[in-house]
Amino acid sequence: xxRKIYWQFLPPLCLIVILFGYAQNSDPLTNIxxxxxxxxxxxxxxxxxxxxxxxxxxxxxxxxxxxxxxxNFDKVDKVEEPTLPLKDPQLVDEVKFDKxxxxxxxxxxxxxxxxxxxxxxxxxxxxxxxxxxxxxxxxYIVSPEAKRELEARSKPRISLRRIDISDRGDxxxxxxxxxxxxxxxxxxxxxxxxxxxxxxxxxYSDQTAVYPLEKFGVGKARVAQFQTVGPYPxxxxxxxxxxxxxxxxxxxQNDLVISFFKEQLAPKISVPPAKEEPAAVEQPPQKxxxxxxxxxxxxxxxxxxxxxxxxxxxxxxxxxxPKVISGIEEKYSGEIISLKFKDADLRDVILFLxxxxxxNVVFDPEVKGTVTCNLEDVPWDQAxxxxxxxxxxxxxxxxxxxxxxxxxxxxxxxxxQRKLTETKEQAGPIQVKTVTLSYSKAxxxxxxxxxxxxxxxxxILDERTNTLIISDTIDKLSLLEKLISVVDTxxxxxxIEARIIEASSTFVRNLGVQxxxxxxxxxFYGNQTSLEFPHKILVDGALIPKGVTTKGIGGxxxxxxxxxxxxxxxxxxxxxxxxxxxxxxxxxxxxxxETSGEGRIISCPKxxxxxxxxxxxxxxxxxxxxxxxxxxxxxxxxxxxxxxxATPQIxxxxxxxxxxxxxxxxxxxxxxxxxxPPITTQSxxxxxxxxxGGTAVIGGIYRTEDSVTRERVPFLHQIPILGNLFRSFxxxxxxxxxxxFITPRIIK
Numbered sequence: 228x229x230r231k232i233y234w235q236f237l238p239p240l241c242l243i244v245i246l247f248g249y250a251q252n253s254d255p256l257t258n259i260x261x262x263x264x265x266x267x268x269x270x271x272x273x274x275x276x277x278x279x280x281x282x283x284x285x286x287x288x289x290x291x292x293x294x295x296x297x298x299n300f301d302k303v304d305k306v307e308e309p310t311l312p313l314k315d316p317q318l319v320d321e322v323k324f325d326k327x328x329x330x331x332x333x334x335x336x337x338x339x340x341x342x343x344x345x346x347x348x349x350x351x352x353x354x355x356x357x358x359x360x361x362x363x364x365x366x367y368i369v370s371p372e373a374k375r376e377l378e379a380r381s382k383p384r385i386s387l388r389r390i391d392i393s394d395r396g397d398x399x400x401x402x403x404x405x406x407x408x409x410x411x412x413x414x415x416x417x418x419x420x421x422x423x424x425x426x427x428x429x430x431y432s433d434q435t436a437v438y439p440l441e442k443f444g445v446g447k448a449r450v451a452q453f454q455t456v457g458p459y460p461x462x463x464x465x466x467x468x469x470x471x472x473x474x475x476x477x478x479x480q481n482d483l484v485i486s487f488f489k490e491q492l493a494p495k496i497s498v499p500p501a502k503e504e505p506a507a508v509e510q511p512p513q514k515x516x517x518x519x520x521x522x523x524x525x526x527x528x529x530x531x532x533x534x535x536x537x538x539x540x541x542x543x544x545x546x547x548x549p550k551v552i553s554g555i556e557e558k559y560s561g562e563i564i565s566l567k568f569k570d571a572d573l574r575d576v577i578l579f580l581x582x583x584x585x586x587n588v589v590f591d592p593e594v595k596g597t598v599t600c601n602l603e604d605v606p607w608d609q610a611x612x613x614x615x616x617x618x619x620x621x622x623x624x625x626x627x628x629x630x631x632x633x634x635x636x637x638x639x640x641x642x643x644q645r646k647l648t649e650t651k652e653q654a655g656p657i658q659v660k661t662v663t664l665s666y667s668k669a670x671x672x673x674x675x676x677x678x679x680x681x682x683x684x685x686x687i688l689d690e691r692t693n694t695l696i697i698s699d700t701i702d703k704l705s706l707l708e709k710l711i712s713v714v715d716t717x718x719x720x721x722x723i724e725a726r727i728i729e730a731s732s733t734f735v736r737n738l739g740v741q742x743x744x745x746x747x748x749x750x751f752y753g754n755q756t757s758l759e760f761p762h763k764i765l766v767d768g769a770l771i772p773k774g775v776t777t778k779g780i781g782g783x784x785x786x787x788x789x790x791x792x793x794x795x796x797x798x799x800x801x802x803x804x805x806x807x808x809x810x811x812x813x814x815x816x817x818x819x820x821e822t823s824g825e826g827r828i829i830s831c832p833k834x835x836x837x838x839x840x841x842x843x844x845x846x847x848x849x850x851x852x853x854x855x856x857x858x859x860x861x862x863x864x865x866x867x868x869x870x871x872x873a874t875p876q877i878x879x880x881x882x883x884x885x886x887x888x889x890x891x892x893x894x895x896x897x898x899x900x901x902x903x904p905p906i907t908t909q910s911x912x913x914x915x916x917x918x919x920g921g922t923a924v925i926g927g928i929y930r931t932e933d934s935v936t937r938e939r940v941p942f943l944h945q946i947p948i949l950g951n952l953f954r955s956f957x958x959x960x961x962x963x964x965x966x967x968f969i970t971p972r973i974i975k
Contacts, residue, residue, distance in 0.1 A: 256304035256330055257281050264319060269414040271318045273336065273355040281353045284331070286473055288341055296336040296344065298355065303332040318342070318359055341471040343415050343422050358415040358422070385409045387431040387462045390450055392438060396489075399443050403450075403464065403483040405429065411476065411483065422466040422474065424485060425453065429462040434712050443487050444469045561608035571598045573618055580611050581629055591632035594620060657683060659698040662708070667715045669693045675714065676707055718837045719973055721875040721883060726968040727891050727909070729828040731961070737793035739938075739955035741779045741801075741816040743768040743786060752808045782814040791938050791955035793818040830891060832871040835974070841874045850894055852903055867894040867906050875971060881919050883971040888912045889926075911967050919973045928965040934958070 261276040275281060282301040289295040306324055318339055325333035340360065347354040386406040393400045409426040416423060435451040446467035453463035464485070475486045564583060568576060573596035581588035584607055596618035602610050615622055621637040623630040664672060673688050673695060680686060684699030697707055746766040748754050755762050768788030779792030780799050792799075801816035836842030847868020854861050872888040891909040898905055911926035939954035946953070 256302050257300075258304055259306045259332070262322075264322075266318070269359055269361070269412075271357045271359065273319070273322070273357070275353040275355075277351050277353065280350050281348060283346060283348060283353075286344075286346065288471070292337075294338050294341060296338060296341075296357075298334040298336070298346070300332040300334070302330050304330060306332060318357060343468065343471045344473060345475050346473075347475075358413060360415045360417040360420070384460060385426070385429040387426060387429050387450070390436065390438065390448070390464075392440065392448075394442065398489060399440060399445060399487045401438075401440075401448055401464070401466075401485045401487075402479075403485075405481045405483060407481055408478060409483065413476065420468045420470070422468055422472070424464040424466075424476070424483075426462040426464070426483070428459040430460050431462040434709075440466075443489050444472050445487050559606040559609040559612075561606035563604050564602075564607045564610060565604060566600055566602040566610055568598045568600055572596075573598055573614070573620070576614060577611070577629075577631055580607055580614075583607055586624075586627050586629045589628060589630045591630075591636060593633050593636065594631050596620070656700070657698050658701055658704055659696065660704055660708075661694055661696050662711055663692060663694045664711070664715050666717050669695050672711060672714060676710060679703070679707060679710065718840075719877055720835055720837050721877065722833065722835045722972045722974055723842070723871070723873045723875060723885065724831065724833040724970045724972075725871050725887075725889055726966075726970075727828075727830040727832075727869070727889065728964075728966045728968070729830075729891075729909075730826070730964040730966075732825045733823065733962075734960040735795075735820060735822045735958070737796055737818070737820040737955075737957045739779065739791050739793035739796065739818040739957075740952055741782070741787040741790050741792050741814075741818070742952060743782060743784050743788040743814050745784055745812040747810045749810070752810045754808065754810055779818060780816055782816060784812060784814050787814065787816065789940060789953060791940075791953070792816070793820055793955060794936065794957045796820040797822075830869050832869055832889075834871055834873060836873065836875065838875060838877050841872065843870065843872045845870045847892070848894065850904060850906070865906060866890075867892045867904075877973060878916075881973070882916055883919060883973070884914065884916050885969065885971060886914045887925060887969060889967055909965055915969065917969065917971050919971065922968055922970045924966060925969050926965075926967040928963070930961075930963040932959070932961040934960075 257277050257279045259275055259277050259281070261274075263274055265272040265274060281303070283298070284301045285297075285299045287297055289297055303326065306326055319336060320339060321335075321337040323335040323337070325335065336355070336357075338357070342360055343358045345356050345358075347356065385408075388404045388406065391402040391404065393402070403426070405426070409429045412425040412427065414423050415421065431450060431452045435449065438448040438450075440446065440448055446469060448467075449465045451463060452460065454461035466485070466487075473488050475488075477484045477486070561584065564580075566576075574590055574594060576598045577590075578588055598614055598618070600610075600614065602613070611622065615631070619634050620631055621634045623632070623637065669688050669690060673686050676686055676695075676697070680697075680699050681703050684697070684703055687696040687698075688694075689696065695711075697704065699707065744766070745768065746764070748756055748764040750763065756764065768784070779787070779790055780801060782801060783803050796818035797820050799816060799818045801814070803812065803814045805812040832844050832846065834842045834844040845866070845868050847866065847870075849864040850867050851862050852865055854863070868890070869892075870888075870890040874886040876884040878884060889911045893907045894904040895907050896904045909928075913925050915923055915925055917923045936957040936959075937954060943953040944950045
């Protein structure tokens with residue numbers, strides 16, 4: 228009976244277990260209850276109010292519509308249509324939804340231009356923040372709450388201690404370690420595209436730092452102290468972007484983390500038309516979960532700032548740009564105004580400008596004058612300077628109080644203030660700092676800094692450690708450290724490669740002839756003449772007796788009547804004709820030579836040196852030369868070597884000026900003089916300007932020798948055809964070329 232009762236309760240129990248497990252394994256869906264836009268001067272926020280956390284699966288700019296930002300959310304059940312106009316006249320054109328049957332929502336934001344953006348996810352609120360690109364010096368926003376917090380934090384100020392960079396695979400984290408949590412302001416600048424993160428009421432005591440990231444579309448990160456004057460200081464981080472990026476800001480204790488995410492593959496999409504059900508959108512393969520960030524308050528009050536200032540970077544082009552070490556460059560940045568006055572009182576005009584600029588104005592008793600002007604569309608501060616200059620007046624701006632006084636009075640006050648400052652400086656405490664130099668000689672830097680120290684200052688040199696020991700007042704130490712940071716930088720190096728090409732060609736053609744004869748009429752041979760006289764005749768054309776010849780080849784007759792052989796020959800052909808009694812003989816010899824040759828020698832010395840430093844490289848041999856004077860033998864050595872001497876100078880445009888001296892000397896052992904070979908010299912000495920990586924011909928010699936030699940018998944060589952038997956021909960042609968190329972390269 229008990230078993231039957233158990234079996235009755237078993238099916239409901241299993242059903243309850245299954246339903247409970249399903250409820251445990253299934254995540255609840257999220258409803259989007261409200262959506263609205265918060266536009267302001269620097270950013271636009273699209274706010275989604277939900278009943279739970281809205282999971283983000285992917286975000287990217289569309290490939291088909293580059294100005295459309297696509298954001299994919301998972302597990303969305305219900306979407307309420309927006310109740311407010313979803314249009315920002317400055318950035319957002321249109322907002323569209325695409326909800327598929329798999330509880331996925333695709334949000335399409337049609338923008339006027341691509342901008343950097345971040346997505347801040349909270350439990351019941353998701354904020355899509357679009358940072359507008361500023362095309363001119365802009366503004367950043369400080370809410371009243373932030374302003375009160377800044378005033379509360381003004382003492383002590385926050386310190387930016389260091390910057391840490393870590394690569395997490397799918398994202399790049401840049402962590403700013405702070406002494407306390409700082410209020411941040413983020414905006415974008417273009418030309419080039421940059422993302423700027425300002426840390427308000429924050430001091431960065433180190434020098435400007437540059438971090439080459441070169442990953443996920445982020446080029447360099449720069450950190451510097453942007454603002455030191457005013458109600459609070461500003462430390463600024465600037466990120467160079469190749470394109471608008473998805474980023475996130477989060478706070479971990481006192482660390483501020485800026486994350487740049489890996490690019491996603493944007494799938495092909497079709498943006499749905501208004502009020503139509505769109506097709507399903509293919510999901511990107513990656514999933515990105517942005518870090519959370521505290522929500523920013525709506526904008527209330529605007530504070531003017533200058534556009535982001537360029538920092539000192541370690542790239543080659545910036546090394547030669549002028550750098551302001553100390554001093555303030557005056558710029559006119561006031562609002563545009565037009566003025567037209569005739570014989571107006573100077574005080575009234577200045578009061579009008581002060582009211583226009585929201586400044587309090589105070590006049591010295593000696594201020595007087597009239598103004599006649601017609602100014603169109605000029606900054607108000609420039610108009611004020613012009614009006615004061617023509618009336619020989621000056622101004623002092625202290626906060627929002629503008630004081631006007633004669634130039635003489637202001638000059639006297641400035642002199643007194645300068646004397647007071649010098650007195651304080653001389654009476655102030657002395658600090659001692661040690662600076663170890665990395666790239667410069669401490670002795671050279673010491674000579675440079677001596678003109679900048681105060682009368683109480685002192686610079687001691689430690690050559691062993693290349694260290695300067697500087698003692699001076701605080702202000703002077705700050706200036707000296709800035710000078711050292713500019714001067715003590717790595718010097719660029721230049722690789723110089725020279726090519727010396729020697730080419731030669733020779734051609735020789737020689738033709739010569741030798742011939743002689745013998746005629747003998749003698750009773751011995753039975754061919755005597757029929758005359759009583761001469762009864763016996765001997766005609767001999769042999770020039771050289773005893774069978775010896777001075778040039779050419781010998782013949783059976785011992786010589787030749789016409790002895791015009793080739794000067795040099797490698798081929799000889801001889802003929803000998805005679806009768807049976809050998810009483811008449813004719814000998815003939817032809818000699819000939821034709822040679823041609825080509826040669827090329829390439830020498831390639833290469834040397835690397837620092838900018839403005841001389842370098843030399845030598846390869847070859849030294850020839851000993853002995854001289855005798857006063858019974859003393861002196862031996863000296865003469866270089867017969869390939870030498871390259873170069874001094875490069877890198878210009879501001881990235882080109883290279885080089886002072887060059889190239890020698891290509893060789894010993895000629897074929898022509899010894901008293902056992903010592905002469906030196907064949909090839910050299911060039913010049914100064915040239917060559918582009919980085921370019922090749923220039925700095926010298927060249929072209930020499931041609933063409934000689935023709937003819938030997939002939941007078942008168943007989945003029946006989947047509949037969950005249951060739953009475954002459955010889957020799958031709959020699961030589962061509963020599965020498966080219967010197969130079970190729971410098973700046974080592975990055």
